[in-house]
Amino acid sequence: MAENRNKKMFGGCLSALQHMELDACTQCGECLKNCPVQEVTGNRQVSPPAKIRAFRDFIKKTRGLKSFVLGARDVDRGLLEDFTRAVFECTTCGACGKACSVGIYTQRLWPMLRREMVLRGIGPIEAQRDMPEDVRRTGNPYGKPAAERFAPWFPAEVKVAEKAEIGYYTGCTGAYDAIPMVKGDVTVLGKIGRPFTMLPPEEEVCCGFPLFVTGQFELLEGLVKRLVEGYTQRGVKTLVCSCPCCVNMIARDWPHFYGRKLPFGIRHISQYVLAALEEGRIxxxxxxxxxxxxxxxxxxxxxxxxxxxxxxxxxxxxxxxxxxxxxxxxxxxxxxxxxxxxxxxxxxxxxxxxxxxxxxxxxxxxxxxxxxxxxxxxxxxxxxxxxxxxxxxxxxxxxxxxx
Amino acid sequence: MVVGNILMWAAALAFAAFAVKMLMHIAPWFRRSGRPGETHQGLRWRAVIAAVPEILLLRRLFRANPVIWLGEWVFHASLLLVIIRHLKYFLSPVPPFIWAIQRIGGIAGYIMPLSLLYIIIVKAIFNRGRYVFAYNYFLLAGFLLVSAAGVIMRTFFYPDTMQIKDFIAGALRLHATAAPDSLPFISHFCLVLIILPFLPTHIFAAPLTIYQAGKRDKELEDLIHGGKQE
Structure with a gap:
């Protein structure tokens, strides 16, 4: 069964631009000096050019001229597993893309290559596989109870409005794993003095980023719609968030999964707080x-x-x-x-x-x-x-x- | 005549292989958009204008590695001049601008192998050689041989230009004519045919991705900044 899947054409998840990007890679290797995984492992297989070359080979085997004439060739399962491991070992930091001599947008390309492996049943790997079930069960990728999302750390003196034009999204990693950070966020928001609202802990679910970045898209539309509707009902015009991954997901990908333009704007907390400092509010x-x-x-x-x-x-x-x-x-x-x-x-x-x-x-x-x-x-x-x-x-x- | 016939069909085959390979690669570039996070892919003239110097000067490569950039830029520029110079064999009558660049194109023909040697040395010795892939060396060596054969021909065994022009004109019409009576030319021509199907796809794709990257950098400034919020 898996063998048959490996003859299916590769590249189906990629956009036109991403196909172009695969073709544009000159294999110059300039990206390598910025790759953090290379820096600590020296594993050539994880390097951006090696991943691109491997994926190009998969495409060639299943949609190249020879496969067009003679039929698609099977891509070796072992090669696919090695590739999957390499593409999931990447931190998707995008430093390779920043150094790329032909401007490949790798911070977006790697998640889509991961998606391709997920659809083939090869990725994600190990603990990454548990995330959708954890999110489905608890609303967060850590599988922690919603009741512990805010209660252990939320400062009693900070007031949250039922409805407000400013909304604050905590994010799962901050709420469960970086508490001083989100505690600092709401303390500063409280001192600014403008009313802000938040979703209750059971409604503030994962923004979808960890699922998106590991190519597991199945829950995304539901999560995004639930969150957007929640904030809309609370009259939010600007959503403030401190987690860069969440901000990235909200700004870039929520409109896609929501199906249209978001009914509110998104601000990173540093933008919102800097404006408050400039206005003399704090x-x-x-x-x-x-x-x-x-x-x-x-x-x-x-x-x-x-x-x-x-x-x-x-x-x-x-x-x-x-x-x-x-x-x-x-x-x-x-x-x-x-x-x-x-x-x-x-x-x-x-x-x-x-x-x-x-x-x-x-x-x-x-x-x-x-x-x-x-x-x-x-x-x-x-x-x-x-x-x-x-x-x-x-x-x-x-x-x-x-x- | 037999040699001419063989060369003509070999050229047709090599060109067909190159064209089919490129078409197979280019076909997915026209697929429907609408995947997550895709940026607008239409042309924006301001971005096109901004991309021109990025592409012509290989600025991204310069920012990444000025040492290798020097060799790569000189190679690409000289290759372009050499290709334009060679159009005199394909066009009749020859447009004046092609006559005008014959001299500089000739000089570029001497510079090209030097730039290739420079790139090979930098990549192999100074530039993390273990990450240079075999295909890149194959292409560099191929171009080096083609350009070296060209230099030898131009310097020591100058062939009959009219014979070459007749042969090329015949080949373009798939009408066999006698191959020029010059072993250096035949070697040069055969080497070109060998590397033609292996030419990298980045020759078409890279200018477009460089353009898209410039546009994306510009869009990043507006993503969560400026007047679009609140």
Missing amino acids: SPTAPVAESIIYHDPCYLSRGVGITEEPRAILKRIPGVQLLEFTRNRANSRCCGAGGAARKVFHENAVAIGRLTIDEAYEKKAGRLVLGCPACYGKVNEAMSGYEKQVKIVDVMELLSGVL
Whole structure:
């Protein structure tokens, strides 16, 4: 059965542009110097050109000239499994695409290649397979109860309106795995003083990103419609969120799965908070006399183009001396947590996370400021038991402490 | 005449293989859009204009690796000039601009093998050689041989231009004529036929993806910034 599936034409999930991108790859290898998985594993098979070459071969075997004349050839199951492992080991950070000499949009290409493997019954791998069932059962990819989504951390002094023009979406990773980050978010939102609303914990389900990025699209339409309708009923005109992956998913993909333009706008929390700072609604007063280093999350910088707002917020905190990583903004280095790869390739994620820690440590940063719950969780994990120790803090966590 | 006949059919076969390969690759480029996250794929003239220097100067490659860029840009530019120069064998009458670039095209013919050698050396020795794939070396070696044969012919064994023109004109009409009486020419011609079906698909796809990347970078500025919100 599986053998027959492997004769089916490859490339069905790809857009016209993605077919073009596969053809455009010159195999120059310039992307490799930015690939975090290459950096820690040196595994050539995981490299972007090798993945593109392998997929081109699958296409050739099932829709090339020879297959047109003589019939499609079977693609070896072992090759497909190796390819699947390689494409799911990627963190989808998109740094390869940023360095690509022909401009291939890899942050989008890899999830679609994963989708192709999912439809063939080969991907995803190991723990990634459990995510749809977890989301179906509990509303989040961690399989944790909705009752624990907000209750353990939500500050009692922050008031949430039943209806408001501003909506706040917490995101699953922040709510369950990076609590200081989302606690900082709502504390700052509360201090801004404008009414904001949230969905109740059982209604605030997964945004769909982990399912999208692992090519498991089946639940996406339902999740997106449920969330969009929930916020619409609460009168939301602007949805604010701090998780870069969620923001990316909402801005880029929700309209597709919703079927039309969203009835509200989306703002990353740094944009919303910076505007509040500029309007004088909040003002950091307590100084932080430290040098801090800000890490650009992949899906925030390369994903939705936000690089300056978090820096502008940090610079407004009295006493802060902002350091920069050598690779910063749209060229930033992945923290190792992306693309749901961390669920399976834990060692890669820790090793990649430690590269970020190393640089922060060498630059003598007092604190390493992160802006993504996945980075927050994984880099904290990478720090555990490591000889180089740097304090980790989120932008809003830091700001909420000095307002 | 027999050699001419063989070469003519070999050329037809090589060109057909190249054309079919390209068509098979290009066909999916016209598929229906509407997949998640797809960007608008229509042409936007401002983006087209912005993409022209990106494509002509291979700017993305320059940003990624200026050392390899130097060789690649010189190679692509000289290849273009050499191809235009060679049009004099295919066109009758020859347009004035093709006559005008004969001299610079001739110089480009000498520069091309040097640029290829430079690329091979940089890739093999200085530039993480283990990630250079065999196909790339095959193409580089193929172009090096073709250009070297061209240089040898032009410098030491200049063939009869009229014989070449007659032969090409016959081949274009699939009407066999005698092959030029020049072994260097026949070698040069055969090498071209060998690499023709192996020409990479990026010659057509890369300009389009570079254009799309420029447009995407521009769209990123508007994705969640600016007046579209609130």
